[in-house]
Amino acid sequence: MRKLFLATVLFIGVTAFAQTAYEKAMSEKVAKVESHLSADDFTALSNDFTRIGDKEKTQWLPYYYAAFSSIQKGRIAMREGRTADLDPIADEAQKNLDKASELSKDNPEILILQKMVHGLKMMVNPQQRFMSEGMLAAEALSKAEKLDSENPRITLMKAEDTYFTPEQFGGSKTRGLELFQKSLDQFNVYKTKTSLDPNWGKAEAEYFLANKP
Structure with missing residues (x-):
């Protein structure tokens, strides 16, 4: 009985430590997502979040922030007029956003990022893509609003x-x-x-x- 008790205590302790380690790793990186980082820094940050997600396997937030970091990189490219870079950056974000969606269905926060990904792709050529990417962006935001107005x-x-x-x-x-x-x-x-x-x-x-x- 004593062995069972000790094993239970050990299991709870290890679990708590693992959760704390995950939260600590995430907190340190989440604090950077709104910082004025370079495009390369956002690439590294996205990769870090992806690694955390691949390790945890059941958490949607690492993949969400990986996608958001890529979107931030895309916004830098957009401000600098590098529209040719937007499609590959959006595709990079979409890969992680799809992983997040698989783990958390009908999530308004994920839909907001989906809107932003379509927005990046639309800005490659707004006139040509408004009826495709622009409409998809509006649809994603509308779905998000219905879930969390x-x-x-x-x-x-x-x-x-x-x-x-x-x-x-x-x-x-x-x-x-x-x-x-x-x-x-x-x-x-x-x-x-x-x-x-x-x-x-x-x-x-x-x-x-x-x-x-």
């Missing part, structure tokens, strides 16, 4: 689209700023399930509101 990252995506779309195509900087404010209001009350769950985006809303024309 108060998610501030959904409103943030709407704010970006509205702010950067030319007025002749339905965009509006004024309306975009209103949505950034709504997103910020949602961030101030939105609660994540765990400390590792997605919590990015507030700084972007604050930036646009602080630098509005």
Whole structure:
């Protein structure tokens, strides 16, 4: 009986340690996803998250953040006008996003990233791809909203689209700023399930509101 008790205690202790090790490894890297890193740094970060996911096998968050790191790299390429790089970067993100989706079905956070992946692919040639990638992006965001209507990252995506779309195509900087404010209001009350769950985006809303024309 004593041996059984000791074995149980040992098992619980090892399990707790393993969870702590996973959470520690993730926390250190999650803190970097909104940092001003280089494209190469985001590639390394994505690879690190993928390795954690491959080791854990049942956790969706490592693959989610691996995809998000690739998306961040894509946003750098987009700002620098390197549109030819966007398709391979989006494909890289999609591979990890598919793995995350397999582990967590109907997840609004994953659908938000799916919207962003389609957005990267659309920016390769907006006129030609709006009816394909643009529509798929809108569909993914709509699905996410049905699952979690108060998610501030959904409103943030709407704010970006509205702010950067030319007025002749339905965009509006004024309306975009209103949505950034709504997103910020949602961030101030939105609660994540765990400390590792997605919590990015507030700084972007604050930036646009602080630098509005």
